[in-house]
Amino acid sequence: MRIKVDFELCESNGLCEAMAPEVFELDDDDFLQLHAEHTTPENEDDVRRAVAACPRAAITLVEGDA
Numbered sequence: 001m002r003i004k005v006d007f008e009l010c011e012s013n014g015l016c017e018a019m020a021p022e023v024f025e026l027d028d029d030d031f032l033q034l035h036a037e038h039t040t041p042e043n044e045d046d047v048r049r050a051v052a053a054c055p056r057a058a059i060t061l062v063e064g065d066a
């Protein structure tokens with residue numbers, strides 16, 4: 001699935017990074033970096049936990065790879 005982040009909503013609290021650090025990382029300027037555009041079978045559960053943890057509903061998963 002495709003991972004989308006609305007950077008306008010993101011408040012850089014790092015909760016997604018805590019759930020899926022291989023995909024989400026706050027850089028030195030507290031700006032969220034997205035390390036993958038798509039989930040893998042290995043990280044999909046972690047990414048879903050990140051989606052659920054985000055208090056700003058800034059992360060969405062979109063069906064398919066487009």
Ligand code: SF4
Nearest residue numbers: 010011013014016054
């Ligand atoms: S959990 Fe949501 S608000 Fe927090 S850093 Fe991640 S995307 Fe941004």
